[in-house]
Amino acid sequence: MDLDSDVLKPLGTFLVEYREGDFLGHGLAYFSQVPILAAMFIIGFWFRARDLHSPTMSVGLVLCVAVNLVLKNVFKQPRPYVHTHLKTYGMPSDHSQYMGFLATYVTGLICTRCRPLRSRLMLFSYGSAVVGVWTLALLVCCCRVYLQYHSPEQVIVGCCVGSGLALVWLSIVLNVLEPYFSTIASWPLLNLILDVPHR
Template identity: 40%
Template sequence: MEDTETTPSQNSNIKWIPLSITAEYPEGDFIGKLLAFSSMLPHALIVSFITLILFRRDLHTISYLIGLVLNEGVNYVLKHTLRQGRPLVRPSLLHEYGMPSSHSQFMWFFTTYMFLFIWVRLRHISQTNTVWVWIWKTAISLACLVTSIIVAGSRIYLQYHTVSQVIVGALLGSVLGILWFLITHFALTPWFPTVASWRLCEWLLIRDQTLIPNVIWFEYTSHRHESKHRSRKLVSMKSQ
């Protein structure tokens, strides 16, 4: 008997299950489901950035998010200028243009900027514990790279974009990530101390942590010092 098995892209009768407007997967396709979840990663990253800014209030993190937003703005303009359709052959909630892929562009902007941040901006912390620093830097870089490849591939597998739309998105995101890092590193960072001293920034507790080599260690030691100081003060008050 002839094998009639078809792939999701070949069978228009397969039911597609929506996770969101930008993420649907073929019913019964476990890989497609995982890839659909991966397609929601850019949304999770935006929420993570907002949460990080609310809790950390660091100017460089704010600049990173601004770059991601500008990157999305460029993608929107290009999509509505080129007006190239998507390869969808099924009814879908998504009717936006497809060139370039916004998911691919977002993820490769994020990854390229993160790579430069880790290996260029954080190069000063490599002077101690060189092996372990190199290991975690490499691990983070590889994780970002693999994740970006998966997200980009998911857009092709789930029929939201053609290969060319994904490749153009990845290249454009990478170029914009490099440009924004250079702008932030050479043009904006020298102004961060001045911006942090503005009354509005002081009121919002926005700070510049550029000159602190290891923020986590700095906060840990500062917290421990303050805790010991208050503990000694409390003991002194009780003894009086």
């Protein structure tokens, strides 16, 4: 193999382009990585919290990404002209769909699982979590438009699809799966991996 004649291909997962000299674009390029950081945080939280809501949220996020791939191939709408060299379609925005799912799911879980709020500190903590996750979602959506990876319509559709999927998945988790959480938590393999407490 002759290394001098090989064409190098970048790993596209972390490649975010911005205009040279655009300091705002440079900063927003980092915000494009929030979905990846959020996935790592959720996995870490899963092992730390040892509950079953974290892995079910993770499964929902994976399903959300799968739905996004299907929708992109149904709509086949190109990205804005700046990024037409990319091999993927733009509708709907996967980053905004992921963040819409995450923000809606976290908000729904807090609203359904954390009542009644017994103190102002709890209200502040949960309120801060909701405001924080929606702020991150909004920043990711804005940076995808600013960096011209997606049109505003692609981002809005992505966020709406993600939010809708989150509501459906949260309803399935709370009404269908959660009644079996104590049984699932007693599975030997799950206890071996996470030492999940029986609740």
